[in-house]
Amino acid sequence: MFKLPFETLLGFRYTRAKRRNGFISFISLSSMLGIGLGVAALITIMSIMNGFQSELRDRILGMTAHMNLSESNDRLTHWPELYEMVKSIPEVTGAAPNITEQGMLTNDQRVKGVMVRGVLPEYEQQVSDVDGKMIVGKLADLKAKEYSIILGAELALSLGVSVGDKVTLLAPQGSVSPMGIVPRIKRFTVVGMFKAGMYEYDSGLALIHLEDAKKIFKYDDEVGVLQLKLLDMFDLGRVRNAIAQKAESTLYMRDWTQQHANFFKAIEMEKRMMFIVLALIIMVAAFNIVSTMVMVVTDKQKDIAVLRTIGASPMSIQRIFIVQGLIIGIIGSLLGLAGGISLALNIDVIVPFIEQMLGVHFFPADIYYISAVPSELHWDDVWLVSGLAFVLTLLATLYPAWRASKTQPAEALRYE
Known part of the structure; x- marks a missing residue:
């Protein structure tokens, strides 16, 4: 015993x-x-x-992607070819073009500085969950050349607007005139609102169609970045190596750990x-x-x-x-x-x-x-x-x- x-x-x-x-x-x-x-x-x-x-x-990653691809001038040309290339990588589950610029929205006497994101609705669903966070309308309501806009719930509240109202977007990329450089101004119709549950996005993000963003911010046929959604958000090294091996030109890769490092x-x-x-x-x-x-x-x-x-x-x-x-x-x-x-x-x-x-x-x-x-x-x-x-x-x-x-x-x- x-x-x-x-x-x-x-x-x-x-x-x-x-x-x-x-x-x-x-x-x-x-x-x-x-x-x-x-x-x-x-x-x-x-x-x-x-x-x-x-x-x-x-x-944060519900409203943005795991990785962004761009070129040296923060612009990206021939993104459809790059899209097909990254989609062939098994670790990449989705990709979408994107234009992100700063702007100013006004309604009557109310003015609000915002981050304007130009997206293609049919692609954006691959990299973000914006459509699942819509409280009014849907992402597909953004139509090219109709100048429609989707606002965060807090942003819409601070501007005092709802679906169907008009807001004015002022872009810093101005037009040259005899009076000097004049900011580009365009009226948009509010077609939806989202609530991400994160105040930074809800109060400072506006979504417009990619084609409208190209005209407002003078992007011609370019886009800002190609966003990627990964099968595993922590498997960044393997994806970087795979893209570097397949890419025919120099690409700048910035992932979520760098964007929000601090x-x-x-x-x-x-x-x-x-x-x-x-x-x-x-x-x-x-x-x-x-x-x-x-x-x-x-x-x-x-x-x-x-x-x-x-x-x-x-x-x-x-x-x-x-x-x-x-x-x-x-x-x-x-x-x-x-x-x-x-x-x-x-x-x-x-x-x-x-x-x-x-x-x-x-x-x-x-x-x-x-x-x-x-x-x-x-x-x-x-x-x-x-x-x-x-x-x-x-x-x-x-x-x-x-x-x-x-x-x-x-x-x-x-x-x-």
Whole structure:
């Protein structure tokens, strides 16, 4: 029959509360709860940061493509041939030409600077989910030479227009006249509105037909870029190599990680900072374990002396107190894991309940881009937090255990 080593049994026994060391047991309990709180908070916050990053990435890429191809002058000629070439690459699931320029929309006395995107509706559906985000009208309502326009919901609200109203587009590419350079002005009819769920797009993006964009922004027979949608958004290196091998001319490739590099780096940096800050909770609880174990060692001087007298080695004494400290840390970590995983998986229910109860809104969409609290639990984060808690707990037990192993039986039993 399998029996536990006596060091493990003694470690378990010292962990249990007794009358004469109830205060020590209270400190052990507080250390255990501190580690549990730190682990739960760290798992929950990292899951929220993961969800926040994933949600923003999906919303950004829902309105744009994974990769853009252009030439040296930020223009692209002969895009149909390039379209056929990239579509032959297995990793590319869709492609669409695009013209993106800055402009200004006006209605009565209301003026709004916008990003104007010229698209071909039949191609745009391959690279973006604009059609699925339409709240009025559809992308196919954009017709060539009819000068129709689709606005973000917030943009339409700020201009005070709805479907059927007219807006005026001012393009910076002016026309030369005897009076100098005059901005190009064209009246458009609003045929639809979309709501991407991201304030930046909803308040500052307008869609027009590609042929109309060519005339307004003087593109002749060129387009701005060819957008690509990939089977795997992270498989950028393979697609770059495939395009470089097949392309007959020099192309400039810019992917989503470059277009929004600073944005995602800021989120990643914030995630790391939150990890460091919340890890301090676990470190404080680990320091509590140090103080607890030192008090236990002092309280158990006689027991240690007796064990040494009957033949226990200094290494066995160390193991006893390491086991006791690890029990505190492991139980606290397990409690934290259960609490953190439960919170991370149910944050979408908990936060709305708290908001409704307090009558507040934690994440206004115009400030935080999204209005709900997302959560995405990554198991590698769970193992990382668990490993951190275990290592800190182990380190916290080393000094008290070493101090216990240095106890001299004769000194401890001198006055007994």
